[in-house]
Amino acid sequence: MTQTEANNQPINSSPTLDAAATWEGGPPIIHQNVALIECINPTVLDEVLNGTALKNFVVRRISPTWIAVDQLRTDEIIKFLTKRGYEPKIIK
Numbered sequence: 001m002t003q004t005e006a007n008n009q010p011i012n013s014s015p016t017l018d019a020a021a022t023w024e025g026g027p028p029i030i031h032q033n034v035a036l037i038e039c040i041n042p043t044v045l046d047e048v049l050n051g052t053a054l055k056n057f058v059v060r061r062i063s064p065t066w067i068a069v070d071q072l073r074t075d076e077i078i079k080f081l082t083k084r085g086y087e088p089k090i091i092k
Contacts, residue, residue, distance in 0.1 A: 034068040
């Protein structure tokens with residue numbers, strides 16, 4: 001690649017809008033008004049979800065260890081987790 005070709009390369013390598021529609025899984029999704037919960041490993045998250053009513057507040061499972069929950073229910077979720085022996089670390 002010549003110096004001129006290198007200078008013409010786009011700085012932002014993000015896909016164009018047309019390319020977004022062809023991403024695996026479809027275009028990006030933006031969730032608003034959610035809180036994130038991260039567990040140390042997938043087993044703990046599965047245990048919490050299966051052993052409590054937390055699964056009722058899940059908006060989306062982001063990864064094996066992360067979920068997005070309804071932000072308006074954060075206080076209720078914190079009390080719920082604490083009552084069952086899970087001590088959540090709160091980051092605002």
